[in-house]
Amino acid sequence: MTRRRSRPRGHRAACPTGKVRFRDRIAATLALATIQRNDRPGRDKLEARVYRCPSCGGWHLTSGKSRVAR
Numbered sequence: 001m002t003r004r005r006s007r008p009r010g011h012r013a014a015c016p017t018g019k020v021r022f023r024d025r026i027a028a029t030l031a032l033a034t035i036q037r038n039d040r041p042g043r044d045k046l047e048a049r050v051y052r053c054p055s056c057g058g059w060h061l062t063s064g065k066s067r068v069a070r
């Protein structure tokens, strides 16, 4: 795989998943922590985690709503 493409216009990198893209794991983790912090008790906690996207090379948040063992 060679990346010869020039950067797309703007800072919004397009990702096939359509999810919010983070530049690195730290940014994604911080965002995840913020979400969990705002999560109200009594509500079903969404088990979320960060993962690196093989499509865009960025990081995304994923909720563990549906458990997919992988």
Ligand SMILES: [Zn+2]
Pocket: 015, 016, 017, 021, 053, 054, 055, 056, 057, 058, 059, 060
């Ligand atoms: Zn992605």
